[in-house]
Amino acid sequence: MKNLINDLKKSVLFKNKSSNELENLIMSANYKIVNLYKNETVFDVFSSTNYIGLVLSGELTVEKILPCGKLVVVFNKSCGEIFGEVAVFSDAEEYPCRVVAKTNCRIVLFSRKDFFKILTLDNDILYNFLYLISNKAFYLNSKIESLSLTSINQKVAHSIINDFNVSNKNRIVRLPFSKKVWANNLNISRASLYREIDYLCNNLIVKIIDSNTIKILDINKLNSIYLG
Amino acid sequence: MKNLINDLKKSVLFKNKSSNELENLIMSANYKIVNLYKNETVFDVFSSTNYIGLVLSGELTVEKILPCGKLVVVFNKSCGEIFGEVAVFSDAEEYPCRVVAKTNCRIVLFSRKDFFKILTLDNDILYNFLYLISNKAFYLNSKIESLSLTSINQKVAHSIINDFNVSNKNRIVRLPFSKKVWANNLNISRASLYREIDYLCNNLIVKIIDSNTIKILDINKLNSIYLG
Numbered sequence: 001m002k003n004l005i006n007d008l009k010k011s012v013l014f015k016n017k018s019s020n021e022l023e024n025l026i027m028s029a030n031y032k033i034v035n036l037y038k039n040e041t042v043f044d045v046f047s048s049t050n051y052i053g054l055v056l057s058g059e060l061t062v063e064k065i066l067p068c069g070k071l072v073v074v075f076n077k078s079c080g081e082i083f084g085e086v087a088v089f090s091d092a093e094e095y096p097c098r099v100v101a102k103t104n105c106r107i108v109l110f111s112r113k114d115f116f117k118i119l120t121l122d123n124d125i126l127y128n129f130l131y132l133i134s135n136k137a138f139y140l141n142s143k144i145e146s147l148s149l150t151s152i153n154q155k156v157a158h159s160i161i162n163d164f165n166v167s168n169k170n171r172i173v174r175l176p177f178s179k180k181v182w183a184n185n186l187n188i189s190r191a192s193l194y195r196e197i198d199y200l201c202n203n204l205i206v207k208i209i210d211s212n213t214i215k216i217l218d219i220n221k222l223n224s225i226y227l228g
Numbered sequence: 229m230k231n232l233i234n235d236l237k238k239s240v241l242f243k244n245k246s247s248n249e250l251e252n253l254i255m256s257a258n259y260k261i262v263n264l265y266k267n268e269t270v271f272d273v274f275s276s277t278n279y280i281g282l283v284l285s286g287e288l289t290v291e292k293i294l295p296c297g298k299l300v301v302v303f304n305k306s307c308g309e310i311f312g313e314v315a316v317f318s319d320a321e322e323y324p325c326r327v328v329a330k331t332n333c334r335i336v337l338f339s340r341k342d343f344f345k346i347l348t349l350d351n352d353i354l355y356n357f358l359y360l361i362s363n364k365a366f367y368l369n370s371k372i373e374s375l376s377l378t379s380i381n382q383k384v385a386h387s388i389i390n391d392f393n394v395s396n397k398n399r400i401v402r403l404p405f406s407k408k409v410w411a412n413n414l415n416i417s418r419a420s421l422y423r424e425i426d427y428l429c430n431n432l433i434v435k436i437i438d439s440n441t442i443k444i445l446d447i448n449k450l451n452s453i454y455l456g
Contacts (some may be wrong), residue, residue, distance in 0.1 A: 022319060043302055064369075064372075065372065070376075072372075074372075074378060085362070086362045086365040086369070087362075087366070088357065088362070089358040089359055089361075089362035090363045090365070090366040091359070091360035091363060095313050096366065096369055096370070097369075115356065116358075119358075120351050120354065123348050126347070126354070127344065128349065130344075130347075130361075131317055131319070132316040132317065133358075133361055133362065133365065134313070134314045134315075134316070134317035134318035134319075134361065135318045136314070136318060136365055137318070137361065137364055138314055138318040138320055138324065139370055140365055140368035140369060140371075140372060141292075141302070141314070141324055141325075141368060142324070143368075143372055144292075144300075144302075144368060144372060145292065145372055147372060147375035147376060147415070148298075148300060150415065160423055167432040170345040187375070187376050187378065194446060212238070218429070
């Protein structure tokens with residue numbers, strides 16, 4: 001129990017809650033804890049939407065398989081993050097995405113009823129949940145903007161600026177997935193993505209630190225590419 | 229007051245609430261009622277996110293202007309529908325979209341604080357709100373799927389099936405906007421859209437009823453185009 005409470009405290013959902021408050025809340029609802037091996041599926045596409053999950057340790061990916069067979073990673077979920085909440089409260093009867101363990105994971109699952117009960121018992125948690133779900137819709141909105149862009153250089157510039165929580169201090173971008181998945185997410189070929197990154201490097205707009213890390217050198221030039 | 233309550237009762241947000249219950253709730257919060265002329269702007273892009281709106285009469289559009297100047301209609305909002313809720317509860321400080329009156333409108337605006345108060349006072353309304361906001365995220369998700377499709381015939385087929393609440397009975401699709409806006413939303417040219425509709429008509433997959441109405445004649449064939 002103590003472990004669970006400590007893990008839950010890392011989540012934005014339970015921000016500013018004391019261990020005692022959390023323990024009382026969790027005791028008043030049913031939940032189940034599940035341990036998963038790497039590559040195990042948590043929710044499959046077309047399975048019915050009964051549970052909201054929260055990652056206690058490890059990492060998950062929420063992915064969509066397009067009709068053409070291409071895989072798009074919609075979200076990466078790590079310690080403290082919730083998943084499945086949109087499908088559970090919407091009128092979807094089935095999950096639209098597959099949720100898969102990227103590493104060994106420990107998760108906690110709440111039924112819709114139990115999760116809703118927690119929300120009604122504590123206004124802070126309700127506010128945090130509205131924040132999380134709104135940010136998700138906001139992120140999806142920005143992804144639509146990115147996909148609506150037609151030129152490859154606009155798409156890549158928009159993605160570097162908007163998709164990865166760039167730190168304002170040092171302007172370091174950490175890719176949470178491979179360049180192959182990134183290219184799929186942008187709906188462009190891997191070759192086009194590499195070509196565009198080369199262009200940005202040659203013009204001293206970004207610098208490659210390592211295979212997963214990019215540093216933005218000239219945010220103004222990057223912005224002006226995105227604005228077309 | 230009686231008019232306001234009757235209009236609010238039409239909203240999914242206040243589903244199953246009696247006039248008395250609604251009156252008590254509304255009395256406990258601040259709100260302002262605004263009358264708008266056609267083409268007036270309610271929220272502009274980059275204005276600060278303080279209010280959630282609900283349409284009492286008339287129609288609004290929520291639109292996004294892409295860097296290239298193209299206009300994308302993200303949502304149409306009619307009587308009973310809410311808008312601005314995602315921006316208000318997310319960490320966005322500015323509205324990402326412009327909200328414009330499509331016809332003369334009457335709307336009610338609640339501040340974040342007052343709206344949140346209403347949610348905490350009534351569990352049914354809270355549940356309805358979670359339903360609305362989740363459905364929005366779900367819709368945005370499906371739009372991402374549509375934009376990620378590469379071929380024009382897949383995009384059009386996906387859009388006809390998913391974007392317009394096709395009635396299951398008679399399979400009638402009503403376009404809430406012009407074909408120009410539809411083409412923009414799909415990120416294809418108007419000529420391509422017309423060509424694709426002609427193809428679908430010639431193959432007896434859909435039939436054009438009038439400029440805003442399409443009837444699906446063969447949903448299986450339409451599905452198989454979308455699935456590629």
